[in-house]
Amino acid sequence: MTSSSPSGQGADYAATASEAYRAALRVIESVEPRVAEATRKELADQRGSLKLIASENYASPAVLLTMGTWFSDKYAEGTVGHRFYAACQNVDTVEALAAEHARELFGAPYAYAQPHSGIDANLVAYWAILATRVEAPGLAELGAKHVNDLSEGDWEKLRAKLGNQRLLGMSLDTGGHLTHGFRPNISGKMFHQRQYGTDPATGFIDYDAVAAAAREFKPLVLVAGYSAYPRRVNFAKMREIADEVGATLMVDMAHFAGLVAGKVFTGDEDPVPHAHITTTTTHKSLRGPRGGLVLATEEYAPAVDKGCPMVLGGPLSHVMAAKAVALAEARRPEFREYAQAVADNAQALADGFIKRDGSLVTGGTDNHLVLLDVTSFGLTGRQAESALLDSGIVTNRNAVPADPNGAWYTSGIRFGSPALTTRGFGADDFDRVAELVVEVLSNTQPAAGPNGPSKAKYTLADGTAERVRAAAAELLDANPLYPGLTL
Ligand code: PLP
Numbered sequence: 001m002t003s004s005s006p007s008g009q010g011a012d013y014a015a016t017a018s019e020a021y022r023a024a025l026r027v028i029e030s031v032e033p034r035v036a037e038a039t040r041k042e043l044a045d046q047r048g049s050l051k052l053i054a055s056e057n058y059a060s061p062a063v064l065l066t067m068g069t070w071f072s073d074k075y076a077e078g079t080v081g082h083r084f085y086a087a088c089q090n091v092d093t094v095e096a097l098a099a100e101h102a103r104e105l106f107g108a109p110y111a112y113a114q115p116h117s118g119i120d121a122n123l124v125a126y127w128a129i130l131a132t133r134v135e136a137p138g139l140a141e142l143g144a145k146h147v148n149d150l151s152e153g154d155w156e157k158l159r160a161k162l163g164n165q166r167l168l169g170m171s172l173d174t175g176g177h178l179t180h181g182f183r184p185n186i187s188g189k190m191f192h193q194r195q196y197g198t199d200p201a202t203g204f205i206d207y208d209a210v211a212a213a214a215r216e217f218k219p220l221v222l223v224a225g226y227s228a229y230p231r232r233v234n235f236a237k238m239r240e241i242a243d244e245v246g247a248t249l250m251v252d253m254a255h256f257a258g259l260v261a262g263k264v265f266t267g268d269e270d271p272v273p274h275a276h277i278t279t280t281t282t283h284k285s286l287r288g289p290r291g292g293l294v295l296a297t298e299e300y301a302p303a304v305d306k307g308c309p310m311v312l313g314g315p316l317s318h319v320m321a322a323k324a325v326a327l328a329e330a331r332r333p334e335f336r337e338y339a340q341a342v343a344d345n346a347q348a349l350a351d352g353f354i355k356r357d358g359s360l361v362t363g364g365t366d367n368h369l370v371l372l373d374v375t376s377f378g379l380t381g382r383q384a385e386s387a388l389l390d391s392g393i394v395t396n397r398n399a400v401p402a403d404p405n406g407a408w409y410t411s412g413i414r415f416g417s418p419a420l421t422t423r424g425f426g427a428d429d430f431d432r433v434a435e436l437v438v439e440v441l442s443n444t445q446p447a448a449g450p451n452g453p454s455k456a457k458y459t460l461a462d463g464t465a466e467r468v469r470a471a472a473a474e475l476l477d478a479n480p481l482y483p484g485l486t487l
Contacts, residue, residue: 011484013061013484014061014482014483014484014485015484017061017062017065017482017485018484018485018486018487020061020065021061021485021487022486022487024068025039025040025487040487043481043482043487046058046481047476047480047481047482048392048473048476049392049393049394049472049476050392050393050394050420050433050436050472050475050476051394051419051420052393052394052395052415052416052417052419052420052433053394053395053396053414053416053419054227054228054255054284054368054369054396054414054415054416054417054418055227055254055255055281055284055416056283056284056416056418056419057258057283057284057285057286057287057418057419057422058287058419058422058423058481058482059283059287059288059289059322059326060287060325060326060329061482061485062325062329063287063288063289063322063325063326063329064289064322066289066318066321066322066324066325067289067318067319067321067322068318069318069321070318071090071091071094071317071318071320071321072316072317072318074087074088074090074091074317075314076088076091076095076314076315076317077308077309077313077314077315078308079305079308080092080095080096080099091315091317091320094317094320094321094324095113095114095315095317095320097324097328098111098113098293098320098321098323098324098327099111099112099113101323101324101327101328101330101331102293102295102323102327103295104331105261105327105330105331106260106261106272106278106295107272107273108272108278108295108296109296109297109298109301110295110296110297110298110300110301110304110305111293111294111295111296112124112293112294112295112296112304112305112307113291113293113315113320113323113324114307114308114312114315114320115279115291115292115293115294115307115312116291116292116312116315116316116319117281117290117291117292118177118179118252118254118279118280118281118292119179119292120292120307120311120312121252121254121279121280121281121292121293121294122179122180122187122250122252122279122292123179123186123311124279124292124294124304124307124310124311124312125250125277125279125294125296125304126167126187126190126191126221126250127303127307127310127311128277128294128296128300128303128304128306128307128310129220129221129248129250129276129277129300129303130162130165130220131303131306131310132299132300132302132303133220133248134158134161134162134165134220135147135158135162136303138157138158138161138162139158142154142158163190164192165190165191165192165220165221166191166192166193166194166217166218166219166220166221167180167181167187167190167191167192167193167194167219167220167221167222167223168181168193168194168195168196168210168213168214168217168219168221168222168223168247169181169187169193169195169196169221169222169223170195170196170197170205170223170224170225170226170229171195171196171197172195172399172407173197173399173400173401173402173403173407174197174198174203174229174401175198175226175227175228175229175230175371176195176223176225176226176227176229177225177226177227177252177254179252180195180223180225180252181193181194181195181223191220191221194213194217194219196209196210196213197209197401198229198362198401200401200402202362202363203231203361203362203363203401204231204362205229205231205233207234207237207238207241210238210241211241211244214241214242214244214245214247215244215245218245218246218247219245219247220247220248221247221248221250222238222241222242222245222247222248222249222250223250223251223252224238224249224250224251224252224271224275225251225252225253225254225255225271225279226252226255227254227255228369228371228398228399228412228414229362229367230346230350230360230361230362230364230365230366230367230369230370230371231362231365231366231367232265232269232366232367233269233271234268234269235249235251235268235269235270235271235274235275236267236268236274237268238251238274238275239274239275242276248276248277248300249274249275249276249277250275250276250277250278250279251271251274251275251277251278251279252278252279252280253271253278253279253280254279254280254281254284255284255285255367255368255369256285256367256368257280257281257282257284257285257286257293258284258285258286258287258330258335258338258339258342258368258418259285259339259342259343259367259368260272261286261330261335261339262330262335262336262337262338262339262340262342263336263339264336264339264340264342264343272295276296276297276299276300277294277295277296277297277300277304278294278295278296279292279293279294279295280292280293280295281293282323282326282327284418285339285342285368285416285418286326286330287326287329287330287338287418287422288322288323288325288326288327288329288330289319289322289323289326290319291316291319291320291322291323293323294307338421338422341421341426342368342417342418342421343366343367343368343417344427345417345420345421345425345426345427345429345430346365346367346368346369346370346415346416346417346430347364347365347366347427348426348427348428348430348431348434349365349370349415349417349430349431349433349434350364350365350370351364351431351434352430352431352432352433352434352435353370353372353434353437353438356434356435356438357376358372358376358434358438359372359373359375359376360372360373361373361400361401361412368416368417368418369414369415369416369417370414370415370416371398371400371412371413371414371415372412372413372415372437373400373411373412374411374412374413374441375404375405375411377441377442377444378445378446379441379444379446379458380397380405380409380410380411380446380455380456381397381398381399381405381409381410381411381412381413382397382405382408382409382410382455382456383444383446383454383455383456383457383458384397384413384441384444385397385413386456386458387440387441387443387444387458387460388413388437388440388441390440390460390465391436391440391460391464391465391468391469391472392465392468392469392472392473393433393436393437393440393468393472395413395414395415396413396414397409397410397412397413397414398410398412398413398414399411399412400412405455409455409456413437415437417430420433420479423476423479423480423481424479425475425479429475429478429479432471432475433475436468436471436472439464439467439468440460440464440465440468443460443461443464444458444459444460444461444464445458445459445461446458447459
């Protein structure tokens with residue numbers, strides 16, 4: 001048990017949480033035993049595998065238990081103190097607490113805790129930007145106060161303007177997220193979109209190229225942030241580019257919010273002082289419940305505050321309560337130790353791959369994730385992901401820049417350090433993880449498909465999965481998940 005562990009609160013905490021879970025499972029069992037069984041099995045599976053999915057973590061029992069209450073039953077459309085439903089006084093308390101913790105933790109003038117997920121947080125942000133920069137001036141020009149006051153014709157003109165704006169975001173294959181203007185996502189349909197990539201030679205963001213693209217395209221919104229870029233971003237430079245072309249800078253810190261909260265990313269690498277709007281999920285490196293959060297400057301706060309009804313329905317009050325608990329945890333000094341360990345461990349994992357001849361996108365990492373190009377093992381990402389899973393190592397395949405295998409089969413595996421760091425893994429453990437991954441991949445061969453080598457099928461040399469599972473079990477036993485928690 002380490003000080004950075006969410007269960008590192010001592011034996012009393014673990015014993016009390018055990019009692020709570022045992023009782024809850026008995027109650028569930030009395031109605032649908034198969035759900036109780038799957039819930040028990042999920043814990044056993046999570047305890048028994050090396051979870052290296054960069055977007056996942058293990059929330060604390062306090063956070064998890066907070067989600068299982070009667071707040072789930074309450075409708076609370078509106079905002080704190082201004083609801084469309086009666087009897088929201090307790091929801092007001094937890095939503096205000098979540099927002100207060102978020103403001104204090106990130107040093108943001110304003111925080112909105114209602115988005116149900118990261119994608120919702122981004123939708124709120126996009127529509128807050130459109131409302132502030134297109135709808136409000138459009139209404140003023142027409143001498144109207146509210147959209148309901150417009151004639152049919154004027155409303156159509158305003159709608160056309162809203163749907164005719166431009167967004168510049170990072171491309172999916174260089175690490176951006178599909179909500180950053182990817183055509184199959186609504187962001188790519190709402191906006192005329194263009195993508196910036198990374199320097200093909202280094203894999204790093206080329207700020208001069210981003211500036212050139214922004215000057216040419218003149219976006220209303222410049223999006224920074226990523227899902228699979230293993231490097232830090234200079235948000236001061238991004239803001240300079242946005243200011244030069246009159247764009248609003250939106251940063252999606254869903255992946256690295258824990259490193260911002262834990263003060264590993266400061267100065268130019270902290271998006272909050274530089275962005276007009278910052279969005280995040282709460283469940284990745286931030287280690288909270290599944291959900292979203294929007295931080296904004298005073299200028300955008302009034303529009304963000306209208307996230308419901310703009311793009312959201314009733315908030316998930318039980319999840320907002322859990323966000324308040326998780327954000328309170330993240331304000332503790334031990335969260336800074338945790339965040340630093342996340343970055344140190346990702347570094348150890350990257351070094352472990354490099355010394356075993358692994359090929360890494362950008363040649364390394366300085367955040368929480370590592371992107372291994374598995375084509376040097378003769379594999380696709382799909383084959384590597386499956387062979388690793390057979391061996392008890394849970395990862396996800398991911399495209400690499402200009403991926404020859406496309407977004408489905410891919411050529412990369414994305415690894416993240418947040419979850420195993422929560423279990424208490426240190427740098428030596430992550431080096432051993434790199435060794436085990438390389439052992440699996442070196443013992444995996446593509447199998448034949450109907451038209452040459454298959455992109456999905458593979459063979460794993462006999463005994464490899466068993467050997468690696470046994471070695472992983474040693475690491476997992478030494479760093480138990482939820483120590484002291486028994487069902
Ligand atoms: N933004 C980024 C950068 C992400 O990586 C993700 C999820 O992977 C999201 C947004 C969407 O989050 P959610 O799955 O909670 O909608």
